[in-house]
Amino acid sequence: xxEANITERGRATRQRIIEATGREILxxxxxxxxxxxxxxxxxxxxxxxxxxxxxxxxxxxxEVAVWEAGELLEAQKPHIDDLASWESWHAWRDAxxxxxxxxxxxxxxxxxxxxxxxxxxxxxxxxxxxxxTNWRASLAAGVTRMQAAGKVQAGAAPQRIAVAILxxxxxxxxxxQPEKASWPLEAAIDSALDVLHTAGQAG
Amino acid sequence: xxEANITERGRATRQRIIEATGREILxxxxxxxxxxxxxxxxxxxxxxxxxxxxxxxxxxxxEVAVWEAGELLEAQKPHIDDLASWESWHAWRDAxxxxxxxxxxxxxxxxxxxxxxxxxxxxxxxxxxxxxTNWRASLAAGVTRMQAAGKVQAGAAPQRIAVAILxxxxxxxxxxQPEKASWPLEAAIDSALDVLHTAGQAG
Numbered sequence: 001x002x003e004a005n006i007t008e009r010g011r012a013t014r015q016r017i018i019e020a021t022g023r024e025i026l027x028x029x030x031x032x033x034x035x036x037x038x039x040x041x042x043x044x045x046x047x048x049x050x051x052x053x054x055x056x057x058x059x060x061x062x063e064v065a066v067w068e069a070g071e072l073l074e075a076q077k078p079h080i081d082d083l084a085s086w087e088s089w090h091a092w093r094d095a096x097x098x099x100x101x102x103x104x105x106x107x108x109x110x111x112x113x114x115x116x117x118x119x120x121x122x123x124x125x126x127x128x129x130x131x132x133t134n135w136r137a138s139l140a141a142g143v144t145r146m147q148a149a150g151k152v153q154a155g156a157a158p159q160r161i162a163v164a165i166l167x168x169x170x171x172x173x174x175x176x177q178p179e180k181a182s183w184p185l186e187a188a189i190d191s192a193l194d195v196l197h198t199a200g201q202a203g
Numbered sequence: 204x205x206e207a208n209i210t211e212r213g214r215a216t217r218q219r220i221i222e223a224t225g226r227e228i229l230x231x232x233x234x235x236x237x238x239x240x241x242x243x244x245x246x247x248x249x250x251x252x253x254x255x256x257x258x259x260x261x262x263x264x265x266e267v268a269v270w271e272a273g274e275l276l277e278a279q280k281p282h283i284d285d286l287a288s289w290e291s292w293h294a295w296r297d298a299x300x301x302x303x304x305x306x307x308x309x310x311x312x313x314x315x316x317x318x319x320x321x322x323x324x325x326x327x328x329x330x331x332x333x334x335x336t337n338w339r340a341s342l343a344a345g346v347t348r349m350q351a352a353g354k355v356q357a358g359a360a361p362q363r364i365a366v367a368i369l370x371x372x373x374x375x376x377x378x379x380q381p382e383k384a385s386w387p388l389e390a391a392i393d394s395a396l397d398v399l400h401t402a403g404q405a406g
Binding site: 027106118125136163164171178185191198 | 229235310335374
């Protein structure tokens with residue numbers, strides 16, 4: 001009974017450290033995040049940190065990537081699993097804009113880690129690539145469902161459209177973030193969705 | 204005469220520090236770049252660094268942004284000043300893909316700073332925003348020239364097309380970088396250029 005409580009509390013502490021590190025990385029980058037700043041932000045000791053993350057900062061940052069990818073996917077549900085109608089695509093688009101801008105993030109936790117991961121940790125780059133690949137696959141599956149429903153022409157390439165939409169989203173954020181304006185993100189993603197609409201009209 | 208030599212040498216040292224810091228930022232991010240790592244990479248003393256950059260790291264990073272923006276513009280010349288024909292647009296596209304991928308950067312120095320600048324230094328965010336705005340304006344001017352030449356329909360919105368192309372480029376890099384594959388970048392930018400082509404065909 002008592003042991004179960006300790007395990008429960010331990011799990012909560014571990015999760016608290018992951019979330020605080022995620023905020024730290026979003027604010028200061030992976031390079032600007034140190035075990036010292038994490039200790040200060042979470043009021044934990046060095047030995048506690050290494051108890052939960054024996055691999056130190058590298059392991060912690062990877063856990064942050066896994067957790068952020070899960071949160072990002074959650075924010076896109078249920079639309080991301082549908083995308084079989086225009087309404088669903090636009091609901092998905094609105095949910096993401098709200099996740100990024102409405103909630104004041106102004107950056108994609110996964111996208112901003114992607115540009116830092118490649119140089120710092122191949123294993124982290126692998127986690128980010130897998131997350132991006134799954135994300136793209138969900139969008140491509142949506143394009144395929146639109147084709148099956150006769151709303152997008154059969155000749156359109158789902159993978160190519162998916163990568164263009166995902167890139168528009170990530171690049172729109174890069175443009176929106178420094179000027180704290182949502183319109184570059186919205187224009188970029190709507191322009192990419194227009195490609196899907198055009199593929200629909202031409203079919 | 205001797206003073207001119209010293210000034211010349213001083214200018215070269217200052218420039219050497221800026222370029223080394225640019226490489227450091229691309230590899231470790233702004234947060235992971237410290238005056239100590241810069242000193243080690245450039246074999247300069249702390250007093251030398253503060254002689255050239257009295258404002259310390261913040262001033263140095265801003266100078267890097269200004270320099271990188273200039274280099275990036277240079278890499279797009281002469282095409283970026285033309286963009287009045289399809290040949291020119293495709294030459295511009297190829298020059299940029301070569302700059303990012305061919306030269307092994309796998310990241311946009313300005314784009315990757317954009318996602319870090321907003322949180323760390325408002326003045327740096329202003330420099331990045333200005334650079335992005337000028338870049339966008341050059342692309343929009345190209346779209347306008349295509350319209351004047353009758354190659355793109357008059358109803359197309361140059362600013363919107365420009366932001367979509369720039370976002371595709373930045374987002375394509377975000378997707379390309381962690382998996383070290385050029386195809387996401389190429390698919391994203393070609394898909395955005397397709398929008399321009401479609402606007403041409405419809406006109």
